[in-house]
Amino acid sequence: MEAELAALAASGATTLVGLMVSESWSQARERVVRFFGRGGADGTADEELRLSEEELVAARASEDELAMADIEAEWRMRLRRALQADPGAAEELRSLLAELAPGAGSGTSVTVNNSVNGVVRNGPVIQGQQISHLTFHSSRSVPPGQSAG
Template identity: 80%
Template sequence: MEAELAALAASGATTLVGLMVSETWSQARERVVRFLARGGAGGPVDEELRLSEEELVAARESDDEPAVTDIEAEWRMRLRRALQADPGAAEELRLLLAELAPGVESDTSITVRNSISGGVQNGPVFQGQQFSSLTFHSSGTVPPGQSAGQ
C-alpha cells in the first residue's frame, strides 16, 4: 500500500506542478487548496501554492531544472504526508487528478487536423498551444522562382 501511495503522490505532484504553469491553474488551485487543507483553513495552503507558483515560473524562465525538480519533490512529500494521515484521501486525490488532468489516464483519443493556406511559407509554421525555448536558424533566402511576401 505504501508504494501505491508514493506513486499516487508522485503523480499528484507532477500534475500539480504542470498545472501551476497552465491557463487552468486559477480554477484548479481552489480544488487543490480544499484537498490539502483537509477541512481546515485554506489560507496557509493557498499562500504556499502561490509562492511555489512564483518560484516555478522563475525557475522555468531561467531554465533552472534543479529548482523545478525541488518544487515538485516538495509537493510530492506534502501529498504523501496527506495520504498517509488520511487513508480516505487517496480516492479523493485520484478523482481530483482525473478531473484536473483528464487526458493523463484516458483511453479517449482526439483527432486534430490542421491546414495552412494563404500563400507560400518560406519558414517554419507552428500550430499548437504552448511553445517555449525554440530557436530556428534560417538563411533568409527565398527559393528560386518565388518572390518574398507571396
C-alpha cells in the same frame, strides 16, 4: 499500500507543478486548496501554492531544472504526508487528478492514418498529435539507384 500512495503522490505533484504554469491554474488552484484544507487541516496551502507558483515561473524563465525539480519534490512530500495522515484522501486525490490532468475531460481524440504509395522519399517521417521543437539536419546525398541530376 505505501508504494501505491507514493506513486499517487508523485503523480499528483507532477500534475500540480504542470498546472502551476498553465492557463487553467487559477481554477485548479481552488480545488487543490480545498483538498489540502479538508478535515480542518491548516490553511497554509493557499499561500504555499502561491509562493510555489512564483518560484516555478521564475525557475522556468531561467531554465533552472534543479529548482523546478525541488518544487515538485516539495509537493510530492506534502501530498504523501496528506495521504498517510488520511488514507481516505487517496480516492479524493485520484478524482481530483482525473479532473485536472491536462486533456482530462476534453473528449477529443485524433485518428491518423498514413499511406505511402509509389514514391521513395529519403527523409524523416514523424507522426504524432503534439510535436514541438524539432530540428532536422539532412545531407543532400543522392539515394542509391538514383542519379544526381
